[in-house]
Amino acid sequence: MDYELMPDKLLIDGNSKPNVSFVPYTAEVPIVKGKSRLTQHMISLITKGEKLIYTNGRPLHITPKTILLLSSGNYLFTEKLDGPERVKSILIFFDREYLQNIIKASAHPSKNNSEKIPYSLFDKDEYLNNFISSVETLLSSNIFSESMQSAKLNELLVYLFNKYPETLHNFQDVSEALTIEERIQNAAQQNVFNNLSVSELAFLCHVSLPTFKRKFQQLYNLSPGKWMQLQRITTAAALLHKGVKPSEVYLQVGYENHSSFSQAFKEHFEVLPKDYK
Numbered sequence: 035m036d037y038e039l040m041p042d043k044l045l046i047d048g049n050s051k052p053n054v055s056f057v058p059y060t061a062e063v064p065i066v067k068g069k070s071r072l073t074q075h076m077i078s079l080i081t082k083g084e085k086l087i088y089t090n091g092r093p094l095h096i097t098p099k100t101i102l103l104l105s106s107g108n109y110l111f112t113e114k115l116d117g118p119e120r121v122k123s124i125l126i127f128f129d130r131e132y133l134q135n136i137i138k139a140s141a142h143p144s145k146n147n148s149e150k151i152p153y154s155l156f157d158k159d160e161y162l163n164n165f166i167s168s169v170e171t172l173l174s175s176n177i178f179s180e181s182m183q184s185a186k187l188n189e190l191l192v193y194l195f196n197k198y199p200e201t202l203h204n205f206q207d208v209s210e211a212l213t214i215e216e217r218i219q220n221a222a223q224q225n226v227f228n229n230l231s232v233s234e235l236a237f238l239c240h241v242s243l244p245t246f247k248r249k250f251q252q253l254y255n256l257s258p259g260k261w262m263q264l265q266r267i268t269t270a271a272a273l274l275h276k277g278v279k280p281s282e283v284y285l286q287v288g289y290e291n292h293s294s295f296s297q298a299f300k301e302h303f304e305v306l307p308k309d310y311k
Contacts, residue, residue, distance in 0.1 A: 036069060037069035037070060037071050037237070038068070038069065039071050040071065040125075041055055041057060041074065041076075041125070044057050051074075052180055053128065053129045053132075053180075053184070054127070054128040054129070054180065054184050054187050055126070055127050056125075056172075056183050056186070057124070057125045058122075058123075058124055058125075058170075059121075060121065060122050061083070061115075061120055061121035063115075064113055064115055065112060066112050067110045067111070067112055067230070067234065068111050068112075069108070069234075069237060070108075070109050070110075071109075072107055072127075073106055074127040074129055075103070075104065075105055075106055075127070075129070075130055075133065076102075076103075076106075076125060076126065076127050077101060077102065077103050077125070077126040077128075077190070078101065078102040078104065078123055078125055078126075079124040079126070079162075079166050079169070080096050080097065080121070081098055081123060081124070081166065082098060082119050082120065082122040083098075083113060083114055083115050083119065083121030083123075084096065084113070084121075085111055085112065085113050085114070085121070085123075086111065086112040086113075087104070087109050087110070087111045088110035088225060089107075089152070089224075090212075090220050090221040090238045090240075091151070091220045091221075091224050092224045093224070093228060094153060098158075100155050100158060101155075101158060102155055103156070103202075104152070105152035105153060105207050106207060107152060107207070107240065108237050108238055108240055109238070110234055110238065124166065124169055124170070124173070126187060130207065132188065132191060133191055133202065133205065136188070136192055136195055136202075137195065137202065137203065140199065149204065150205075150206040151205065151206065152205070152206060153205075154202070154205055156194065156198065161193060165189070165190060168186075169186060172186070214239065214241060214245075214249060215249060217238075217240070217241075218241075221235050221239050222235065222250070222254075222258070222261070222262070225238075226262055226265045226266065226288065227266065227269070227286065227287050228288055229288040229289070229290060232246065232247070232259060246258070263298060263302075264302075266287040266288055266289070267287075267299055267302045267303070269286075269287050270284070270286075270299060270307065273286065273287070274307055275310070275311075280295070280296070280307035283307065
């Protein structure tokens with residue numbers, strides 16, 4: 035298994051997974067494209083550093099100014115330290131029934147005219163900052179029982195739902211939000227310039243590597259590698275035509291270094307990027 039189960043990894047050996055858990059999280063060193071499989075929904079309350087989470091849609095950039103609600107599912111994440119500071123956050127893991135029960139009990143009807151999505155980003159406000167401070171105090175005590183954690187989660191979800199009712203109405207499990215074909219199309223189109231491997235894209239789409247390759251071929255009549263190479267190279271050509279320097283272009287279109295970009299570009303256009311007109 036080349037991914038980490040969360041929150042299972044954080045549980046004490048032998049303990050069953052609780053319905054809700056508040057977990058203080060600290061990263062000592064940067065992490066680049068780590069793989070996680072969330073077995074519960076998660077809310078990330080980051081207080082220091084930054085995170086970039088890759089989904090089968092657009093990448094999500096999380097800072098201390100935002101909080102993230104994320105469906106159970108497969109994700110890649112990159113963590114950036116805040117200078118010498120470590121990445122610090124509070125992670126809240128919970129069963130899907132918590133949010134479902136709040137939505138069912140609400141008087142807010144859904145308009146049902148928006149796309150169902152497996153994540154939501156919210157800007158922090160005075161209430162959310164105070165909420166985080168209160169949770170930090172409770173985490174440092176020995177009285178933060180599961181029943182208290184459940185009460186604090188309900189408090190947060192009710193607040194978010196009353197402030198953003200339509201957003202939470204449209205929140206849905208990643209496995210239910212889209213078909214396999216739609217997940218593959220989203221993952222490919224939204225991450226084409228993010229330098230993800232084919233196996234990483236398959237992981238984000240919750241399918242095996244052979245299934246991903248077969249479905250991709252059916253959708254695009256090209257292998258994933260060839261399709262992504264074509265998108266990157268043709269986009270690079272358009273940028274070069276506009277006068278963007280090759281040293282800037284290769285990063286924008288998802289290549290790790292200038293050498294691999296130049297080689298791929300020459301194979302396709304038979305000239306080096308610096309000579310392209």
